[in-house]
Amino acid sequence: xxxxxxxxxxxxxxxxxxxxxxxxxxxxxxxxxxxxxxxxxxxxxxxxxxxxxxxxxxxxxxxxxxxxxxxxxxxxxxxxxxxxxxxxxxxxxxxxxxxxxxxxxxxxxxxxxx
Amino acid sequence: xxxxxxxxxxxxxxxxxxxxxxxxxxxxxxxxxxxxxxxxxxxxxxxxxxxxxxxxxxxxxxxxxxxxxxxxxxxxxxxxxxxxxxxxxxxxxxxxxxxxxxxxxxxxxx
Numbered sequence: 001x002x003x004x005x006x007x008x009x010x011x012x013x014x015x016x017x018x019x020x021x022x023x024x025x026x027x028x029x030x031x032x033x034x035x036x037x038x039x040x041x042x043x044x045x046x047x048x049x050x051x052x053x054x055x056x057x058x059x060x061x062x063x064x065x066x067x068x069x070x071x072x073x074x075x076x077x078x079x080x081x082x083x084x085x086x087x088x089x090x091x092x093x094x095x096x097x098x099x100x101x102x103x104x105x106x107x108x109x110x111x112x113x114x
Numbered sequence: 115x116x117x118x119x120x121x122x123x124x125x126x127x128x129x130x131x132x133x134x135x136x137x138x139x140x141x142x143x144x145x146x147x148x149x150x151x152x153x154x155x156x157x158x159x160x161x162x163x164x165x166x167x168x169x170x171x172x173x174x175x176x177x178x179x180x181x182x183x184x185x186x187x188x189x190x191x192x193x194x195x196x197x198x199x200x201x202x203x204x205x206x207x208x209x210x211x212x213x214x215x216x217x218x219x220x221x222x223x224x
Binding site for chain 1: 116120122144145147156157158159162202204206209210211212213214215216217
């Protein structure tokens with residue numbers, strides 16, 4: 001079954017404690033991206049990756065890191081989480097940046113930073 | 115700068131048409147998209163339009179693009195209660211960056 005998986009689905013943590021949210025896709029997609037969703041602000045792109053070893057900043061990259069060492073995985077790293085990073089996070093993948101009609105979204109990770 | 119704007123709320127009666135509007139600022143967009151998000155769920159791609167097209171129809175959905183005014187709209191004909199959701203427009207730039215609007219909450223009253 002084609003899918004994007006994210007882990008964990010829910011996470012409560014404290015300020016400053018490093019965390020990683022994993023994202024994995026099984027469709028051999030080239031384009032992957034991370035978004036955060038906040039009420040009244042819609043979705044904002046954090047980072048995106050056009051292919052392996054190629055990553056670029058989206059609209060709100062501050063406080064986040066990503067890596068794309070393999071095609072299927074695109075982890076989101078919060079080195080020192082802060083309360084303003086409390087949000088709902090979505091990972092997504094598509095065949096390419098120009099083929100978002102093939103885009104799949106993960107189920108979301110709800111993060112609370114105390 | 116790059117920006118996508120939508121009105122935040124629209125209320126219609128069941129059976130009426132809904133029109134959700136969106137404006138964008140960056141003229142380098144290649145595709146424009148409409149997504150639907152139901153409560154507690156992720157995003158579902160509804161439809162999309164290539165930036166050199168004016169209109170696209172897909173069953174009850176009609177997308178209109180006015181590239182000169184950088185205005186995009188989504189019309190839902192015969193709106194049903196199951197259409198109640200948040201609708202996001204988004205543009206993808208030629209750099210690969212994807213920008214979403216804030217989302218329009220569509221409320222359909224029986």
